[in-house]
Amino acid sequence: MQDEQSRQRAADSAGRLLGQPLVLPLGPGEPPSGQDFRDLAMVHTFGDSWTRTALDDRSRALVSVAIAAALGTHEPLRGQLRIALNVGVTKDQIVDLFIHLEAYAGAARAFDTYQVAVAVFGEHE
Numbered sequence: 001m002q003d004e005q006s007r008q009r010a011a012d013s014a015g016r017l018l019g020q021p022l023v024l025p026l027g028p029g030e031p032p033s034g035q036d037f038r039d040l041a042m043v044h045t046f047g048d049s050w051t052r053t054a055l056d057d058r059s060r061a062l063v064s065v066a067i068a069a070a071l072g073t074h075e076p077l078r079g080q081l082r083i084a085l086n087v088g089v090t091k092d093q094i095v096d097l098f099i100h101l102e103a104y105a106g107a108a109r110a111f112d113t114y115q116v117a118v119a120v121f122g123e124h125e
Contacts, residue, residue: 007039009043010042010047026038057083058089061080061083061084066101072109074113085124098110098113098114098117
C-alpha cells in the first residue's frame with residue numbers, strides 16, 4: 001500500500017496531465033484489495049514516471065501513445081491520447097505518429113489503434 005503523500009503527488013500529476021482529476025473507482029465485484037493495485041499503478045505511473053524531468057510532457061506523451069498503440073492496449077491508449085492532446089500535442093502530430101507506427105508495427109495494428117485515436121479526436125472538437 002502506498003503512503004498518502006505519494007498517492008497525492010501521483011494524483012496531482014495525473015490531474016495536471018489529464019486536465020481533470022483521475023478517478024479510479026473499484027469496478028463491480030472487485031475486492032477492496034483492488035484499490036491497492038490501482039494505487040500502486042497510479043503512483044508508479046504518475047508519481048514515479050511522469051514526474052521525471054529528462055523528457056518534457058509532450059515528448060513523454062508521444063512515447064506513451066506510441067507504446068500503447070504498438071501494444072494494442074485500447075483503454076490505456078485512450079488515456080494517453082487524452083494526455084497528449086491536453087499537454088499540447090496536435091492531432092496532426094498524432095497522425096504522423098500513427099504513420100510511423102504503421103511502418104514499424106504493421107498496418108493492422110496501426111489501423112486498429114488509429115480508430116481509438118479518431119474517437120478521442122472527436123472528444124476534442
